[in-house]
Amino acid sequence: MLIWLGLVLAILLGAFGNQIKYVNRFEYLADDLRMIAFTPQVDIHRRVMVVTIDETTIKQFKHRSPINRAFLAKLLARLNEAKPAAIAIDILFDSPTEPDEDEALRQQLHEMTVPVMIADGNPKTDGDLIKDYEAAYLDKFYASIDNPLVRQAHVRLRPDMDGVKRSAPEMSWIGSAGQPVPSLAAGAVAATGWPAVPADGRIAYYGYYGPQDERFVRLSAVAVTNATDAAFVLEKPLLAGKIVFIGSYLQDTDLHDTPFSLMTRGVQTSGVMIQATLAAQMIDGRWVRVPTPIETGVISVLIVLAGFMIGVRSSNNWITLGAVIGLTIVIWGIGIAGYAIPVDDGNGRSLYPVVTPTFALLIATWLGYALTRRQFAAERNFIQGALATYVSASVAKQLLEDPSLLSVGGDRREVSALFTDIEGFTTLSEELDPATLVDILNRYLEGMTQIVLHHDGLLDKYIGDAVVALWNADLPRADHAAKAVDCAIELAAFADAFAKAERDKGIAFGRTRIGVQTGFAVVGNFGGARKLNFTAIGDTMNLTSRLEGANKHLGTSILIGAAAAERSGRPHLRPIADLVVKGKDTAVAVFGPVPDWPPERLERYRHAYTLLSAGDPGAESALRELADGQDPIIHLYLQRLATGRLGTRIVLEEK
DSSP states (O other): OHHHHHHHHHHHHHHHGGGSTTHHHHHHHHHHHHHHHHOOOOOOOSSEEEEEEOHHHHTTSSOSSSOOHHHHHHHHHHHHHHOOSEEEEEOOOOSOOOHHHHHHHHHHHHHOOSOEEEEEOOTTTOTTTOOHHHHHHHHHHHHTOOOTTEEEEEOOOOOOTTSBOOBOOSEEEETTTTEEEEBHHHHHHHHHTOOOOOOOSBOOOOSOSSOGGGGSEEEEHHHHHSOOHHHHHHHHHHHTTSEEEEEEOOTTSSEEBOGGGGGTTTOOEEHHHHHHHHHHHHHHTOEEEOOOHHHHHHHHHHHHHHHHHHHHHOOSHHHHHHHHHHHHHHHHHHHHHHHHSOBTTTTEEEOOOOHHHHHHHHHHHHHHHHHHHHHTHHHHHHHHHHGGGOOOHHHHHHHHHOGGGGSSEEEEEEEEEEEEEETTHHHHHHHSOHHHHHHHHHHHHHHHHHHHHHTTOEEEEEETTEEEEEESSSSOOTTHHHHHHHHHHHHHHHHHHHHHHHHHTTOOOOOEEEEEEEEEEEEEEEEOSSOEEEEEESHHHHHHHHHHHHHHHHTOSEEEEHHHHHHHOOSSEEEEEEEEOTTOSSOEEEEEEOTTSOHHHHHHHHHHHHHHHTTOTTHHHHHHHHOOSOOHHHHHHHHHHHTTOOSSEEEOSOO
């Protein structure tokens, strides 16, 4: 039930996630980045221009706000003389000023011979823009203008949840009667009679990393009003036949964040420039479309179903991950292509959601995966019951993937084996009380086990205090010999430190002996239907056990057979002897690790060993030069040489 509820929530997230606070910030960011990356730059617009109330203009007046209305009347008179296609005033006349100035503006609006759109607003929806008493004054002011060419328009640029201006409604309801009126830009374009495409989606900003004023001819209001007649003759062609927007261009008034503010470190765009951009967008037929809720709902359902099927059908985690990544790339690829590749003769672009569908995909895939795992619970419980006879995580993984491996039988393969044993542990176990013995042995075996597993070994079994480990028995591994040799060295270091710590407590914990060899063995499940043991049997296993026991005769801690030494490729191994273990007639070359020896000492030892192996009398002096009283092998060979025994062949009569 919870899984199906989760699927419904995933669909709703994909369809309406852009309406959820904080979630939609990621979608907005994806939208803005696409606009920044793929919106082309354009030349100066030829049919829209802006006359700005800038700092130069404001300096002529005693007050910054409201704008001197006698000055605005003079500005409108000059513009009317130039015969623009329409004038759009992005200034709210929402409070009285000096009576004669208000009257001058009213009279000039009455005399205008070109369409004029004046800003208005609704205090119910634009409370931050205009108050009730201001709207009442504006209604009264507008009603006093007897000129059908002068019309109201709203200037609302409602921000998205993150405060960025990305869209503007085409119609709004303003005034005390609540009559519908167009936006300032839409009203100005409609007044011209030019063919246009309504701006009912996103604002189609120009591809410029900064304020949109770079896309429009911009004149200072004071330059227009104060121009001499001769100078104004030169300005008229700039104004004639165009939509002229009038609005604030000040550093502290009517500034807004746009999608391009992300790349301009917070540089904002004035409201009048956004209005001009909207008008240019409609005239040029440009549009930026976002899918409708129905469309996003359908897309969300398809994505959630696809993600759920991926989670249900994929049996391999990597395949599942690859499928999710692939579908995510498709989602983002369509989202990028929808905006980067324009349609409608290069005028139309679409912003498909990409973030919330991705979230929905991930959730649906996880839910499908969870459902599949629950359905496989019975089979998993069966396998886990069988795993009670196993200790290797790698074997467990194999059995989970292929339960047929539980069949009795085996196959012949090359393995690397490792045997350990503690000297004198039988005697020690008789001396200690049971609780102490169990505590010591558990701590010792825990440390040894962790090292084996760290080196990717299969912990075959415990035999009392002894540990048997295998490599390449459960999973194919090319470096199995190197893993076994490295593990032996780390085991010896741990065992030495453990023994010292116990001896410091007064417990005679013995030295750990380790044998390592590589060779072929029969590997598989051995036992009956009710009890199985995954292990390896054969001569390699027997020889490895003999090498472990040979340490006590040679005084060493680690003996590595020639095959393991050669296959490991480890450079810090020295030859120890040509050893004939009990029960064998053929000598086996054995090696020991000396990781702390400098290369020069190792080379000298190998030279001495070569002389010794060849029966050269010079071997004794070469060995004496290396003797330090601590090396059991050098000491052993010096004793043998003293009794006239040359060579490196050593025959063991005991195990």
